[in-house]
Amino acid sequence: MMNNDFFNKVAYIIEKARTYVGRTADLTMCITYFEIGRMIVEEEQGGNIRAEYGKGLLNELSIYLTKKLGRGFSLTNLKNAKKFYLTYMQPIQQSLTAEFKKSQLLTDFFAEPQKGQALTDLFKVSWTHYVVLMRIENADERSFYELEAANNQWTVDELKRQYNSSLYERLALSRDKVEVMRLAKEGQTIEKPRDMLKNPLVLEFLNMAEDSIYSETDLESAIILKLQKFLLELGKGFLFESRQKRFSFDEKSFFVDLVFYNRLLQCYVLIDLKTSELKHQDLGQMQMYVNYFDRYVRKDFEKPTVGILLCREKNDNIVELTLPEDSNIYASEYSLYLPEKNLLQQKLSEWITEFEEVQSLLNGESMESDQYHKK
Secondary structure, eight states, X not given: OOOHHHHHHHXXXXXXXXXXXXXXXXXXXXXXXXXXXXXXXXXXXXXXXXXHHHHHHHHHHHHHHHHHHOSSOOXXXXXXXXXXXXXXXXXXXXXOOHHHHHOSOGGGGGGOHHHHHHGGGTOOSOHHHHHHHTTOOOHHHHHHHHHHHHHTTOOHHXXXXXHHTTHHHHHHTTXXXXXXXXXXXXXXXXXXXXXXXXXXXXXXXXXXXTTSOOOHHHHHHHHHHTHHHHHHHHOTTEEEEEEEEEEEETTEEEEEEEEEEETTTTEEEEEEEEEEEOOHHHHHHHHHHHHHIXXXXXXXXXXXXXXXXXXXXXOHHHHHHHSOTTOSEEEEEEESSOOOHXXXXXXXXXXXXXXXXXXXXXXXXXXXXXXXXXX
């Protein structure tokens, strides 16, 4: 008779060991390339090397290392190592303890497991991830994607997809300025229903043409077929329960397009799909769905149900006029193609500038009021 418990324990040990070996290899590669980059920069700066000569130095170093140590030291990799050091030099130096600062090289701590363990906090993802992250010029945005990739164990392809879909900008535009600053330091945090929203929600993975004619049923079916990717786009903590969830009262039946549960907020999340412009009747219908779940489905320990209308086009004025200020219902547009990142970045920059001007004006009025009362 097979001992499944024993087999599972053995499998767990192997999987844990593989994870550790993989993480150790990633960390070793990051530290090695960081130090190579530092040595290249210091050699160039110390010798006051001209750009042409510096390029020759990297060429010769690549040839030498490849001949002596084998693959992994191409000219491209050495250029990336230099850029890696220049990009992460400041944040890593700020994170180092006094003991590390006394060391000439981070690699010196490989032989000291206790200190070497602290290095894992410096490099959160693999070298391949950092090659992608280095292309992001904005330091706050780069920090956000590094945290999200580490916390959610994104593959390199998923990191590229999230960056190309402008996840940082879409989340930032859904928050106030204080919470935008938190994105860079903490990544995406889910503390209240609004934290779940992205505007727009990007569904390019459905492979539906933007100019094609499709129904809400077509859109729903496409989402179900690509449910895993849809869950990733929704964000953290989502669990899928059902599609076309049926409930009845007064001898009439109603159907919610998609029902999810968010384990972080401990609440049901109802999603209704609209392939046209959002109308006030749609908001009223969602309010009825939310009320039903709150009164007949939700348990005492669970938080109030959240309703999200995913629509092709929304009018913020209609949403604000139709719903009370404390409503748990939200409207978010969706897009069937990746948004133009430069346009979103410009919009975010304008939004932050406008916010700062308003704050400055309010602070000025407050100071004038204080001076008036003092008189």
